[in-house]
Amino acid sequence: MSDSPMLDLFVIGGGINGAGIARDAAGRGLKVMMCEKDDLAQGTSSRSGKLVHGGLRYLEYYEFRLVREALIEREVLLNSASHIIWPMRFVLPHSPQDRPAWLVRLGLFLYDHLGGRKKLPGTRTLNLHRDPEGTAILDQYSKGFEYSDCWVDDARLVTLNAVDAAERGATILTRTSCVSADRKPDHWVITLKDENTGETRTVNAKVIANAAGPWVLNIVSNVTKTHSSRKVRLVKGSHIIVPKFWEGQQAYLVQNHDKRVIFINPYEGDKALIGTTDIPYDGKAEEVTADETEIQYLMDAVNRYFKVKLRRDDVLTSFSGVRPLFDDGKGNPSAVTRDYVFDLDENGGAPLLHVFGGKITTFRKLAEHAMQRLAPFFPTMGDDWTSAATLPGGEIPNADFETFSQKLKEQYPWMPRALRKHYSRLYGARTRDLVGNAESLSDLGQHFGTELYEAEVRYLVQKEWVQQAEDVLVRRTKHGLHMTDEQKTTFTTWFDQTFVASSATVQVAMS
Incomplete structure (x- = not known):
């Protein structure tokens, strides 16, 4: 029997x-x-190249609609969350052995103009022997191009969408799996399982949206017991993180021998994020890892262009994600469309919308299009609204992050610059909610290393569904990349004793 009112x-x-x-x-x-069987963004959405970009290479596959939409969304998202999304310049050294210079320049011209660029600077040609951006590049490459895209903290983008949804009335359930959905003529009876306690409950909903990513077909076959004519192509994309090996804040995009392009981006101040690979994948999405062949492939791409030669010991860590691409029949994984497709199933009762494909840059438009598809079932729902709305923390006048950061310095003069930057970059205007009336570092509570203080952890537990130490160290923040093993162990022990043990005690008492 259902224990909740009817959901839409x-x-x-x-x-x-x-x-x-x-x-x-x-x-x-x-x-x-909304339910998620693990933590928010624990799958593909925290394992991306962390870019809001139009997809320069998609022009080569004539994906003009997708690129145009992504370029437009690039600036929409920049306006909505300038604390977690910011402009970045990309240097593309030209290799005469690969794409000809005229073709690259034509692609960049289209890239500059296809999406109605307003804020970001356009492309310029570089002399890599003269311009400082070429200092780290091998002398054999003399010509390059520089263009604009944006950086994004992908996991926080997911979390802030969930926060905004909750503040607008949605119920967000993490570590809660959907184990079955029974279709009725006018609604669904959905059974949920709490992955922490094993307890189950049922809820009723008029419509289901299946946005399970790599698990989308599992939901189709095993949860809703329905069918879809659409197919998913699972493609593994791996990245490596190494110490940053060039001067300046610019990123690099290099062409490899196989015509793929590799991003080499500044990451977390003193590190570099390098990726990605494109490999067909047929294993379990939960078990995906970067193998040694991929790691070597990425290092070889870097070493082909840069004076500094990466070695295996330089790789600090790696991560891999499974991209659930809509299968359009292309044999080459790199040529498979990054566009999204919906499958609306109304056969035999209540509606069910399956989401196939998509990319981080176009998530807002995908969501808007999804709701437009579902509009006939909700005739009184509101109009499109997200294009001009900010995400939590993005409530910064004119999206002027630098001015906001300066005001934060005036409000908290005792706060070290590195900590102020960390808070403002992750929480934006909501930094004040985290810091509160603190007047010194000691007011932030226990210090666990780097910029991690107790106040931030308690904020994340209370406001952002954090349940495990890893949620803090890996997804809500990137503290784990900067802390020693000893510091991480100490923090995990404290977290488990403070939150996990106390939560279990409350559950036992209630039972």
Whole structure:
């Protein structure tokens, strides 16, 4: 028997697409619930190249609609969350052995103009022997191009969408799996399982949106017991993180021998993020890892262009994600479309919307299009609204992050610059909610190393569904990349004793 009132929309999947749909729907006045079997963004959405970009290489596959939409969204997102999204310049050294210079320049011209660029500077040609951006590049490469895209903290983008959805009335359930959905003529009876306690419950919803990413077909076959003519192509993309080996804040995009392009981006101040690979994958998405062949492939791409030669010992860590691409029949994984496709199933009762494909840059538009597809089932829902709305923390006048950062310095003169930068970059205007009335570092509570203080952890537990130490160290923040093993162990022990043990005690008492 159901223990909740009738929902309008139930969303399966707590990645960027699921969180975006939940936010959009809640903002239209619908009763929304979203479930995620793990932590928010624990799958593909925290394992991306961390870019909001149009997809320069997609022009080569004539994906003009996708590139145009992504370029437009690039500036929409920049305006909505300038604390976690910011401009970045990319240097593309030209290799005469690969694409000809005229073709690259034509692609960059289209890239500059296809999306109605307003804020970001356009492309310029570089002399790599003269311009400082070429200092780190091998002398055999004399010509290059520089263009604009944006950086994004991908996991925080997901979390902020979930926060906004919750503040607009949605119920967000993490570590809660959808184990079955029974279709009725006018609604679904959905069974949920709490992955922490094993307890189950049921809820009713008029419509389900299946945004489970790599698990989308599992939801189709095993949870909803339905069918879809669409197919998913699982492609593994791996990245490595190494110490930063060049001067300046610019990123690099290099062409490899196989015509793939590799991003080499500044990351977390003193590190570099390098990726990605494109390899067909048929294993379990939960078990994906970067193998040694991929790591060597990425190092070889860097070593082909840069004076500094990466060695295996330089790789600090690696990560890999499974991209659930809509299978358009292309044999080459790099040629498979990054566009998204919907499958609306109304056969035999209540509606079910499956989401295939997509990319971080176009998540907002995907969510908007999803709700437009579902509009006939919710005739009184509100209009499109997200294009001019800010995400939590992005409530910064004119999206002027630098001015905001200066005001934060005036408000908290005792706060070290590195900590102020960390808070403002992750929490933006919500930094004041985290810091509160603190007047010194000691007011922030226990210090665990780097910029991690107790106040931030308690904020994340209270406001952002954190349940495990890893949620803090890996997804809500990147503290784990900067802390020693000893510091991480100490923090995990404290977290488990403070939150996990106390939570278990409360559950036992209630039972």
